[in-house]
Amino acid sequence: MHPRNPYNTPPDFAQLANDHPALKPYLIRTHSGVTINFQDQAALRCLTKAILERDYHIALTLPDDRLCPPVPNRYSQAFLFPEEVATSLGLDIGTGASAIYPLLGCSVEPEWQFVATDIDSRSIQFAHQNVESNSLEKRITIQAVLPDDPIFPSPQERFDREALGNVPSHFAFTMCNPPFYGSHEEVLESAEAKEYGPNAVCTGADNEMVTPGGEVEFVRKMVLQSLQLGSYCRWYTSMLGKMSSLRKIVELLKDEKIDNYAITEFMQGRTRRWAIAWSFTDIHLPGPLARIQNPSLQDIMPVKNAFEYPYPQRSWIDVCHALEGVLTAIDGVTLRQDELRTTTESPAETMVVTAKADTWSRAARRRKLRADDGAIPDHAHGTAPLLVCKVVVSGKGPEGGSFVEFQWVRGRNRGLFESFTSHIGRKVAAALKLP
Numbered sequence: 001m002h003p004r005n006p007y008n009t010p011p012d013f014a015q016l017a018n019d020h021p022a023l024k025p026y027l028i029r030t031h032s033g034v035t036i037n038f039q040d041q042a043a044l045r046c047l048t049k050a051i052l053e054r055d056y057h058i059a060l061t062l063p064d065d066r067l068c069p070p071v072p073n074r075y076s077q078a079f080l081f082p083e084e085v086a087t088s089l090g091l092d093i094g095t096g097a098s099a100i101y102p103l104l105g106c107s108v109e110p111e112w113q114f115v116a117t118d119i120d121s122r123s124i125q126f127a128h129q130n131v132e133s134n135s136l137e138k139r140i141t142i143q144a145v146l147p148d149d150p151i152f153p154s155p156q157e158r159f160d161r162e163a164l165g166n167v168p169s170h171f172a173f174t175m176c177n178p179p180f181y182g183s184h185e186e187v188l189e190s191a192e193a194k195e196y197g198p199n200a201v202c203t204g205a206d207n208e209m210v211t212p213g214g215e216v217e218f219v220r221k222m223v224l225q226s227l228q229l230g231s232y233c234r235w236y237t238s239m240l241g242k243m244s245s246l247r248k249i250v251e252l253l254k255d256e257k258i259d260n261y262a263i264t265e266f267m268q269g270r271t272r273r274w275a276i277a278w279s280f281t282d283i284h285l286p287g288p289l290a291r292i293q294n295p296s297l298q299d300i301m302p303v304k305n306a307f308e309y310p311y312p313q314r315s316w317i318d319v320c321h322a323l324e325g326v327l328t329a330i331d332g333v334t335l336r337q338d339e340l341r342t343t344t345e346s347p348a349e350t351m352v353v354t355a356k357a358d359t360w361s362r363a364a365r366r367r368k369l370r371a372d373d374g375a376i377p378d379h380a381h382g383t384a385p386l387l388v389c390k391v392v393v394s395g396k397g398p399e400g401g402s403f404v405e406f407q408w409v410r411g412r413n414r415g416l417f418e419s420f421t422s423h424i425g426r427k428v429a430a431a432l433k434l435p
């Protein structure tokens, strides 16, 4: 389950039915308490409506013959993105009758706007209705598309921008819960119903579950189209229902030299799902969002974006002082204190370090020795920083000591990030008089 997900424990069905009385007729009592029948489609629809109404004040109309989205699972998928994405235009591909991702996104994030597509006219009709009944027409545009249209439409040309008002011309993220299967037979074999829990029923129509070539072909098209579009979108993302599909998509990303990608894993009941995200920008996701622990997937994880340096027997405050001293002495580097957290367990200080120029690598130091005029090179006066790192000092290190963690936030040159961390790591050790 996603760390931000408020549904890490099952709901209290009795309490939920008190808040949303329409759920009462579906309650059943078992030896372990009150629940609902996960085989009953009407009960599932009512549960989704009850959670959306109670937690987000979203009023949802769901047709009987379309997918009923489980809220905990869709919540995890809707908020995959770094929390810095504050003002955003998102693209939801295949929004379904519920338009669940845009509704949740707009309810939780006051500045988000969405364009949402689908090929199914019945779902489009209900999606419109759900946007209107929640008065979100100014923030969500629903757009019918054709199966052979490009998956990523141009925000400038394709959408009714009047409705959304003054929106950015680039998407901050695209999201997609694609039809997972290549044929109806495959759906039956896979017991898709597990999405709701061990014995749940699936309410999806064929168009929602099946696409030619299944999810691999759908996401493969996305990857290939994204190559042409580049930074039209900051983070391209999609759900994947099968581990074998995840492997194939990562292989494709690697073949296409897209190394800025991230993998997330979700559990719901006994069903495992994955999300893949990739970007052509210089922005990197923090470690816990970019990589997962699952031992059977370590061979396809993206390269680490964080390094940790232990300082045994050195107090947190001494390490903070040493680090600040080292960082402020480097030309072309600026330092911003971001956050200081003091818990009973350990204090932690976060700093954001921005480098306009490489003045620390061996090559840069050699250059400086040759031309020693102290000037920062010309290319350093552009707008994009060469490197941005988050540096977290925490007092939970070995032998009562401390840790410094460097997280790569922006930059195109991995070698430079690595040389920066090892340079600072060594200088701090020297300042602390460690061997």
Ligand SMILES: C[S@@+](CC[C@H](N)C(=O)[O-])C[C@H]1O[C@@H](n2cnc3c(N)ncnc32)[C@H](O)[C@@H]1O
Pocket: 067, 068, 069, 074, 093, 094, 095, 096, 097, 098, 099, 100, 101, 117, 118, 119, 120, 123, 145, 146, 147, 148, 151, 177, 178, 179, 180, 207, 208, 209, 211
């Ligand atoms: C699994 S459903 C997801 C619905 C909803 N987003 C959810 O998570 O509950 C997949 C959706 O993708 C739509 N779809 C299939 N091919 C599409 C395409 N080429 N472009 C846009 N939507 C498509 C289907 O009609 C269906 O509504």
